[in-house]
Amino acid sequence: MRLTVLTPSFGKLSGAPAQRAADLGLELEHCTEGHPKSGQGLIEAIARAEAVLVGLDSVTADVISACPRLRVIAKHGAGVDNIDLTAAAEAGITVVSTPGANAGAVADLTLGLMLMGARRVQEAEASLRAGRWEVFSGTELAGRQLGILGFGRIGRAVAQRAAAFGMRIAAYDPFVPEEAIGEAGAQPLSLEEAVATSDFLSLHLPGGGGPLLTPELLATMPRGAALINAARGGLVDEAALAEALHAGRLSFAALDAFSSEPPAADHPLLSAPRLIATPHIGAYSDIANANMGTWAVEDVVRVLSDEEPRFPVR
Secondary structure, three states, rough: OEEOOOOOOOOOOOOOHHHHHHHOOEEEEEOOOOOOOOOHHHHHHOOOOEEEEEEOOOOOHHHOOOOOOOOOOEOOOOOOEEOOOOHHHHHOOOOEEEOOHHHHHHHHHHHHHHHHHHHHHHHHHHHHHHOOOOOOOOOOOOOOOOEOHHHHHHHHHHHHHHOOOEEEEEEEOOOOOOOHHHHOOOOEEEEEHHHHHEEEEEEEEOOOOOOOOOOHHHHHOOOOOEEEEEHHHHEOOHHHHHHHHHOEEEEEEEEEEOOOOOOOOOHHHHHHOOEEEEOOOOOOOOOHHHHHHHHHHHHHHHHOOOOOOOEOOO
């Protein structure tokens, strides 16, 4: 059994995935140059593969049709918006992912970004390094409403952490029943209600289908509110967000994801004030890296052994 590994993040912070593959008799073929791959470059890398582990590689219907030996596509992560699931199903290819493997890591980063913005850590550090000793008044989290858009594993992990800071939790998720949101200790709200009433807004929904936060919806955020996006850049109309920051309508925005990665040097958000930006590092922790690689390897072996995988994508 052989697995073609396309993502350079596989086993980057942990030796556990490679060791697990060896224990299961799975040979690893690394083909990580030029990641993420797409089109002909991706086809050439996996044309004869039975199993492939992808990161942000674009697995389109054309790619799938050109790889007739492919039996399983494993996503090194949870989001599968870069894989044509319909084409995979029609070709009889099983798609697996690792939901929850990076939930703690992304939730930790989300709270870190929230605290950085609320307490103006970035501004204060820059001031100190410039030789000044200034006062930077910030906002405490206790008593503020955190609106979580997307109440899956990551959204719930964020809610648990935020509740420990004394925040009021509200949530919107089109795929989770309101009863389940309430039972988890959050107030279920519509998308419009969550955006219009939250002091902090955190995004944890899958991408695809255009911006969730349109210019019109962004305009309803309370003045002085903050936006944190550690999910997908395409969820936000970035030009409208840059305009809101320049106009001073938001206290800050913290982004770990952009619609195009890396963003162009002249991207409007990179020159916006009160922006905290990180290069999509949410899933990059030691524990998450070990979980994602190990769980993916195990499911690949299950599929190649004609067994039911643990985390199939339906």
